[in-house]
Each structure stands twice: as structure tokens, then as C-alpha cells.
Amino acid sequence: MKAVDSAAAGSKWIKKTLAMACLGASCAGAAMATQAAGVLNLYNWGDYINPEVLERFTAETGVKVNLDTYSSNEEMLAKLQVGATGYDIVFPSVHMQDIMATLDLLEKTNINQSAGFENIDTAHLIAESDPKGEYCLPYGWGTVGIVYNKKAVPELNSWKEFFALPGQGKKIVMLDDMREDIGLALLLDGKSVNSVDPKELKAAQKFLLEQKPNVSAFTYDSIPMVQSGDIAAAQWYVGAMMYVMEDPDTLAYVIPEEGATMYQENMCVLKSAPNKANAKLFLEFFMKPEISAMNTVQQTNGSMNKAAIELLPAEIRDNPSINPSAETKEKLQIFRELGKGTKLYDRIWTKFRTAS
Amino acid sequence: MRSFTSQQKQLLLLLSPATLFLGIFFLGPLLIMAVYSFLEPGLYGGVEWNFYHWNYGRVLGWADGFYEEFDIVYLQILLRSAGLALVTVLVTLAFCYPVAFWISRMQSRWKSFCIFLIALPFFSSMIIRLYAWILILRDSGFANQILMSLGIISEPLDLMYSGTAVIIGMVYIFIPFMFLPVYSSVENLDPKLIKASQDLGATPFTTFRRVIFPMTLPGVVSGCILVFIPALGNFVVPAMLGGAKVVMIGNLVEQQFLAARNWPFGATLSMVMIVFMLLVVSVYLIRAMKNPQHS
Numbered sequence: 173m174k175a176v177d178s179a180a181a182g183s184k185w186i187k188k189t190l191a192m193a194c195l196g197a198s199c200a201g202a203a204m205a206t207q208a209a210g211v212l213n214l215y216n217w218g219d220y221i222n223p224e225v226l227e228r229f230t231a232e233t234g235v236k237v238n239l240d241t242y243s244s245n246e247e248m249l250a251k252l253q254v255g256a257t258g259y260d261i262v263f264p265s266v267h268m269q270d271i272m273a274t275l276d277l278l279e280k281t282n283i284n285q286s287a288g289f290e291n292i293d294t295a296h297l298i299a300e301s302d303p304k305g306e307y308c309l310p311y312g313w314g315t316v317g318i319v320y321n322k323k324a325v326p327e328l329n330s331w332k333e334f335f336a337l338p339g340q341g342k343k344i345v346m347l348d349d350m351r352e353d354i355g356l357a358l359l360l361d362g363k364s365v366n367s368v369d370p371k372e373l374k375a376a377q378k379f380l381l382e383q384k385p386n387v388s389a390f391t392y393d394s395i396p397m398v399q400s401g402d403i404a405a406a407q408w409y410v411g412a413m414m415y416v417m418e419d420p421d422t423l424a425y426v427i428p429e430e431g432a433t434m435y436q437e438n439m440c441v442l443k444s445a446p447n448k449a450n451a452k453l454f455l456e457f458f459m460k461p462e463i464s465a466m467n468t469v470q471q472t473n474g475s476m477n478k479a480a481i482e483l484l485p486a487e488i489r490d491n492p493s494i495n496p497s498a499e500t501k502e503k504l505q506i507f508r509e510l511g512k513g514t515k516l517y518d519r520i521w522t523k524f525r526t527a528s
Numbered sequence: 529m530r531s532f533t534s535q536q537k538q539l540l541l542l543l544s545p546a547t548l549f550l551g552i553f554f555l556g557p558l559l560i561m562a563v564y565s566f567l568e569p570g571l572y573g574g575v576e577w578n579f580y581h582w583n584y585g586r587v588l589g590w591a592d593g594f595y596e597e598f599d600i601v602y603l604q605i606l607l608r609s610a611g612l613a614l615v616t617v618l619v620t621l622a623f624c625y626p627v628a629f630w631i632s633r634m635q636s637r638w639k640s641f642c643i644f645l646i647a648l649p650f651f652s653s654m655i656i657r658l659y660a661w662i663l664i665l666r667d668s669g670f671a672n673q674i675l676m677s678l679g680i681i682s683e684p685l686d687l688m689y690s691g692t693a694v695i696i697g698m699v700y701i702f703i704p705f706m707f708l709p710v711y712s713s714v715e716n717l718d719p720k721l722i723k724a725s726q727d728l729g730a731t732p733f734t735t736f737r738r739v740i741f742p743m744t745l746p747g748v749v750s751g752c753i754l755v756f757i758p759a760l761g762n763f764v765v766p767a768m769l770g771g772a773k774v775v776m777i778g779n780l781v782e783q784q785f786l787a788a789r790n791w792p793f794g795a796t797l798s799m800v801m802i803v804f805m806l807l808v809v810s811v812y813l814i815r816a817m818k819n820p821q822h823s
Contacts, residue, residue, distance in 0.1 A: 246786040348772045350787045389689045389771025402667040518788035525775040
């Protein structure tokens with residue numbers, strides 16, 4: 173009996189082990205399967221991609237997309253500089269792309285040879301480090317203009333009118349952003365928003381100091397305050413159109429006639445990317461006109477995909493704030509990297525913010 | 529050499545995980561900051577491993593000779609932050625001290641309920657609570673609506689984005705930090721001593737000055753330090769309720785690490801702030817060592 177018992181126990185043990193081994197093997201198989209379809213890790217600005225685009229990508233390719241967000245170019249760069257890895261695609265502004273190229277952080281993707289690149293407006297290949305689009309794919313662009321409450325201000329067309337509002341007892345706010353505010357002062361003075369000339373910057377500082385008592389706040393959280401009428405007008409991004417379309421009787425967004433700063437972000441694959449093939453797959457996926465258009469509709473920003481622009485609903489395609497005329501585009505200026513000049517901006521900004 | 533008693537060994541064993549944890553995750557980063565504060569800033573953030581002596585001088589106003597003129601702007605910012613922290617300390621103390629006496633005389637179940645109420649804000653994020661204050665303070669907010677419907681004011685008050693809003697927000701955030709230590713020393717006050725003072729003919733004011741206040745002083749001092757230190761580095765309240773019209777030392781550090789991409793100077797400012805705080809705390813520690821019965 174005892175021998176039988178132990179034999180039975182032995183066979184049980186073998187079965188168990190086999191089962192475990194099978195389980196292990198199938199687990200390994202499953203792991204391999206997910207790895208084949210794989211994952212893609214995006215590192216993007218907050219709320220800067222239509223979640224539907226990611227769902228469609230996963231549905232079509234089986235690649236699972238993880239999204240992590242940052243709130244400034246510098247935050248993203250700092251994180252990568254201290255050795256963060258695992259991200260595949262980042263969305264730097266053009267001047268940050270140039271810095272990242274200098275630091276050798278970007279992977280050459282040859283995306284300009286993929287099908288669909290012929291739709292990309294070459295006027296938007298503006299990164300100095302990547303004039304042909306061999307590295308990054310232009311993603312989205314927009315302006316920094318004025319969002320205003322139509323009940324407080326029936327019509328607003330210029331920065332001059334914007335800065336005159338406090339004199340009429342109406343409140344304005346500006347962005348809490350060094351480059352945007354100094355850039356705006358330079359632009360209104362007819363200078364380059366990338367000037368590192370101490371004289372021009374002193375004049376910009378003087379202009380900002382004159383405006384400071386009239387500006388209620390420096391903040392990014394302007395939309396709710398403009399919508400409620402507590403603030404009449406705010407310097408803000410074209411993304412405000414999202415709110416304007418929801419509430420067109422109250423809100424409006426305008427690119428002022430003096431011009432404005434513009435921004436552009438590109439999709440770049442990192443040299444340290446663990447899933448380079450999937451990353452390129454995503455870039456190619458995003459070049460499809462219907463996908464690009466789907467993103468633009470949700471983001472209410474500018475598109476560089478000529479075929480996608482054709483697909484946009486008229487309210488976006490023909491909207492002069494989102495898709496401005498060539499004449500307006502002439503008056504837009506984009507930020508460039510300042511190198512050591514950053515120190516000058518930092519000092520002017522600190523001095524301006526400290527003044528009471 | 530004195531050998532450890534078993535009690536001391538036990539204590540050592542119990543304390544070592546916490547010490548190790550703090551040593552690695554608190555002192556380690558602090559050491560990195562200290563080293564960085566003597567290095568040259570990298571052009572795109574990060575550091576160059578060269579000794580760089582401009583950082584500390586810059587705090588005091590010295591220019592680097594290329595881009596800057598002599599200017600004590602950073603000292604001004606530090607002093608302004610200290611001023612705001614001090615006002616926060618004084619207002620929270622003025623509020624918490626009498627309330628602590630009031631609550632300590634309540635029936636015990638009301639007592640616990642009130643302490644629960646004071647600690648309640650810790651259960652939600654500070655940012656969310658500050659957004660609620662925006663809804664209260666803005667021109668069309670609850671405060672102005674109530675005052676206007678009561679007929680006290682006819683035009684909305686300019687509460688939002690003002691110095692008042694910043695003080696309200698700071699006091700609101702830091703009240704629990706002041707209340708809890710003050711309350712614990714008030715609660716431990718021996719009523720017999722007060723009685724004795726009265727029996728010996730002291731006036732209520734003298735009793736307060738000679739008996740009550742000195743005995744609650746340790747709680748007051750702990751409360752002041754607990755409020756002062758985080759208030760000094762707080763920049764969220766001035767940014768959200770004050771409209772970021774003034775720079776606090778906390779903003780400045782953030783600006784150096786991000787927009788200005790000058791990590792060493794950010795590290796230097798942090799070190800200066802730490803030294804400043806250590807000075808404040810050491811004043812308290814020296815006091816406590818001189819009068820051990822009060823600590």
C-alpha cells in the first residue's frame with residue numbers, strides 16, 4: 173500500500189510539475205506574443221493628442237499605447253537628461269527639437285521616405301537640425317493670440333486694444349511664460365522674438381513693466397475666468413477654439429493684427445527608444461489624412477498635412493484663427509533656441525516679476 | 529569604551545531602517561544639490577563638471593560680468609518670501625491660540641470632532657482646495673455674491689489676484705500645522721497651576737503672562753517653525769490666488785531648473801534657503817537646550 177501510495181504521490185508530483193512547466197511555457201509564449209505586437213510609449217504634452225487616435229492605432233496594429241505627459245519642453249528634456257528611458261516618441265517644440273538633436277537624443281527615422289509624406293507642407297519643416305524631415309514628423313502648430321469674452325468686449329482685433337482694456341475697467345491676464353511674454357513685447361516693438369540684443373530686451377522689459385500694474389494675473393488657467401466674465405480677455409493658445417466652439421456666444425479667439433507668436437511641435441523618435449519599429453509605425457499611421465484630421469478636429473489647432481486639411485469640417489478649415497491666410501502667417505514668429513542668451517531672458521523675467 | 533545596554537541596542541535596531549532610508553533618500557539628494565551648487569551650468573540644463581564660483585555671488589547680487597549688472601533682486605525675493613511666511617505664521621497663531629483653548633475646554637466627544645475637522649483638509653489635494661478658493665474669491669464668486677446680496681457692497685470687491693487672497697490662501701493651508709502643536713501644549717496645561725496662580729493673587733493677565741504663556745510656548749514655537757518652513761517655499765498659493773504677480777523663492781528655484789535651465793543656480797538658491805531654515809530651527813534648539821524643562 174505504502175509503495176502504491178508513494179508512487180501515486182510521485183506521479184501527482186510529476187503531473188503538477190509538468191502543469192507548472194506548461195503554465196510557465198504558455199506564460200512565456202503569451203509574453204512573447206505581446207512583445208511581437210508590442211507596446212509604444214508616448215511622452216507628450218498634457219491633452220495634446222486625441223485619445224481616439226491612440227485607440228484606432230491599437231485596434232489596427234495590436235500595439236498597446238502608453239501615454240505619459242509633461243507640461244513644458246524643459247521638463248521633458250530634464251527628465252531625459254537625468255536618464256529616463258522607456259519612452260519611444262516625444263513631442264518637442266521646434267527649438268527643443270534642435271537642442272535634442274545637438275544632444276544626440278533623436279533617432280533618424282527617414283520618415284520623409286514613407287508613403288504619405290508628400291502631403292506634409294514643407295513650409296513646416298522648420299527645425300534647423302532637420303530641414304528635410306529625416307528625423308521628425310511635423311505634428312501640430314498654432315498661434316498664441318487673445319481669447320476674450322464677447323459680452324465684456326464685443327470685438328477685439330489687436331494687442332493694442334487688448335492692452336487698452338484695463339483703462340476701460342476691464343481685466344486682462346497674460347501667460348505665466350518667460351518666452352511668450354518677452355516675445356510678445358519684442359514682437360510689438362517690431363523686433364525678432366528671438367532677439368538677444370540687450371538694448372532690444374531692455375525695451376521689452378520696459379514695455380512689460382509699464383503693463384504690469386494693468387495685468388490682473390500671469391496664469392495658464394485663464395479660460396474659466398474669461399468664460400465667467402471675471403476676466404475680459406487673456407493671452408492664450410489657439411486651443412481656446414475648443415471652448416469657443418462649445419460656447420460661441422460668449423467666447424472668441426483672435427490672431428491680433430500686429431501678429432503673434434506661433435508654436436509647432438514635431439513627433440520625434442528617441443535614440444533610446446525601446447520600440448523603434450512601433451514608433452515608426454505610429455508616425456506612418458499618423459500621416460494618414462483621416463487620422464491626422466481626426467486629431468486636428470479634437471485639438472482645434474493647425475495641421476501641416478495638406479490632404480488632412482481637405483478633410484476637415486468647414487468650421488475648422490475655413491476658420492482664420494485655426495487655418496490662417498498666408499498673409500496672416502507672414503506675421504507669425506516662432507521661438508528659436510537662445511543658447512547663452514537664455515541667461516539674459518531669465519534675468520529680465522526675474523526682474524520684471526519682482527517689480528511691484 | 530562603553531558597551532551598549534540591551535535597551536540601547538534595541539533602540540539602535542529599531543531606528544536603523546528609518547535612518548538608512550533618510551540617509552539614502554534625503555541626505556543623498558541634498559548632497560547632490562550641494563555639489564551642483566558649485567558647478568558650471570550646462571548650456572542645455574544639467575551641469576558641466578567645472579568649479580564655478582559665480583552661483584553664490586549671484587544670490588548676493590554680483591553680476592557674472594557678461595549678461596548681468598549688480599542687482600540684489602534675489603535677496604529681495606528671499607526677503608519677500610520670508611515676509612509672507614512670517615505674516616502667515618502670525619495670522620495662523622492669532623487664530624489657533626484662542627481656538628485651542630476653546631476646544632480644549634469642550635466635552636471630549638466634541639473635542640475629537642473638532643480636531644477631526646481641523647485635520648479634514650489633509651484628505652484632499654491642496655490644488656483642488658485652492659481651485660475652490662478661486663470660485664469663492666473671483667469677482668463673480670461666492671464671497672462677492674453673498675456680500676452684494678446682503679447689500680454690504682454694490683460693486684464686487686477685487687479679492688482675486690490680490691495680496692489679501694494670497695494671505696487667505698496661505699493661512700487656510702497652514703492652519704492645521706499651527707493648530708495641532710499649539711493644541712497639544714494647551715491640552716497638557718495643568719489647571720491646578722492656574723488655580724494656584726489665582727490663589728496667590730495674580731491678576732488674569734499676570735497669570736497668562738507668567739504661567740499660561742510660558743507653559744504653552746514650546747507648542748507655539750513648534751507650530752511657528754512647522755508653518756514658517758513650508759510657507760517659505762510655497763509658491764502655489766501666490767501663483768494661483770495672487771496671479772503670480774510676485775516671484776517667491778519657490779518659483780525662482782523652479783524657474784532656474786526649467787525655463788532658465790540653470791540647475792547649479794537653482795541648487796544654490798535651495799542651499800541658501802536650507803541654511804536660512806537651519807538658522808531658524810537652531811535658534812529654537814539652542815533655546816530648548818538652555819531651558820530643558822520647556823522642551
